[in-house]
Amino acid sequence: MVTTTDAFTDYLQKEKKYSPHTVNAYLNDITNFQSFNKIHFDQDNIERVNYSQIRTWIVSLVDDGMSNVSVNRKISSLKAFYKFLLKTKQIEVNPLLKHKALKISKKLQIPFSEKEVAEVLIGMKNPSGFEEVRNKLIIDLFYTSGVRRAELIHLKAIDVDLSNNTIKVLGKRNKERILPILPIIKEQFSFYINERSSLECIKDEEFLFLTKKGLKLNDSFVYRLINSYFSAVSEKVKKSPHILRHTFATHLLNNGADLNSVKELLGHSSLASTQIYTHSSLSELKKVYEDAHPRNK
Template sequence: MVTNTNAFRDYLQLEKKYSPHTVNAYLNDLFSFQKFIELHFDQDDIIKVNYSQIRSWIVSLVDGGLSNVSVNRKISSLKAFYKFLLKIKQIEISPLLKHKALKTPKSLQIPFSEKEVGNVLSVTQNPSGLDEIRNRLIIDLFYTTGMRRAELIFLKKSGVDLVNGTIKVVGKRNKERLLPMLSVIQGQVSDYIKEREGIEVIVDVDSFFLTKKGLKLSNSFVYRLINSYFSTVSEKVKKSPHILRHTFATHLLNNGADLNSVKELLGHSSLASTQIYTHNSLSELKKVHKEAHPRNK
């Protein structure tokens, strides 16, 4: 049995401010490791394990077909647990002290082009009814604010301020930030609010975005929505809310926005996180440079 489970849960929720989904994932990884140790080493206390035993678990995960990315995520859960045990002085050295993450291929995040986004917006013009108006607004909010999928799903009705043209979202580690709302979006928001008021029974009353049954949207619903609309105009492998967020940042940078401003809009804690988007902006600069420089004429 994993000891200190409740204390570890509180640590993740209250101190690290992780989402319920992340907390559950960490605890599930912990219990999975516990079962492995009990089965293969006849040991019921993972506080006393050594790195060799953890290494055996890693090998079993890889042999079982799990990707290096997924394995690294599971090890991150263990790292967090042993870091917590260090913090409460239950151990003196983490068994993962010298562990190096498994190598993973760099995933190229290719944003949608302005034409592809324009085509989707063209297809969704003049929406009618709750579903169409909501879906169009979701696409536009991702593209015009760069908010994360979780931020959109957990957006509160009280967080949408039409008077001041702002949207308050809660990002990672419960950090709040205000996002500007374009005037063209304000009209769409007003239309959606009217449709939302027509829902007969609202279960999740605080949530801004709802289904016809008055329920908060799910992660899979929002993913399928974006994937479905963009599949009609793009052959890119990845067509997700995150790619649309990536597109937001890339298009801003391509059109002259400074990196610090994009950082604030995205809710990044450091410029390092935002700089991954600059390669697309650099491509645009290279194109302009090549076409405009006299040495190339």
């Protein structure tokens, strides 16, 4: 017998085409709410809850110290679940119909400067051995393509087309995009592929980036790698793959790239997502404005 949860899982995987990681996150959030509802309201069937019950859960999450960002993500999972129930005519009213997301303070994402990136890459100028060659390519690929951490980790060897200087990236919701690679990166790919082929054992053959044991990289490995190299040149609080992606977009905009082009490179579905990077270009814009306006002579 197919349960509501099974049907919802099938819907997320096949119709929405969400990644396994996203599907698991949705299901965990729903299970957590189900457990809360059972304990506090002695009710197993969350298909029949009202907003007051959900609101009690939200308050408990906040009281437990959970950030508004995390709470909103959990509510997004519930919203998707109740929309599915509405769509499949299992409920008549969505209990979250009038819910408003918790307010989130916008934290300024400070990109690395061109000088900081240059210092890291100069320090890696002559890499030797598998790990050094791999690390340099990873940092350079983040900076010259703007790929997400998950996109880099899941990049497959067959996705690299050195004859056309492109890579094929599988982004959010399984959307593919083709990205150009610079000639200097093409050369690094060749070095890395050569070093990779010399590994004694390769277990995750299909994936491009591997550990020295031949295994696919994971999120924490890539985070530590970026943090380690940039901690040597930067005092910024956040030194992560996402900041390097942010840096890619900011430096392109600072050097004259148009917003639409950056949007396509980043794999954003709308310009609104890309516009968050424009604030970082205001300092550059201000400098051009002050240098060019006759009233500032």
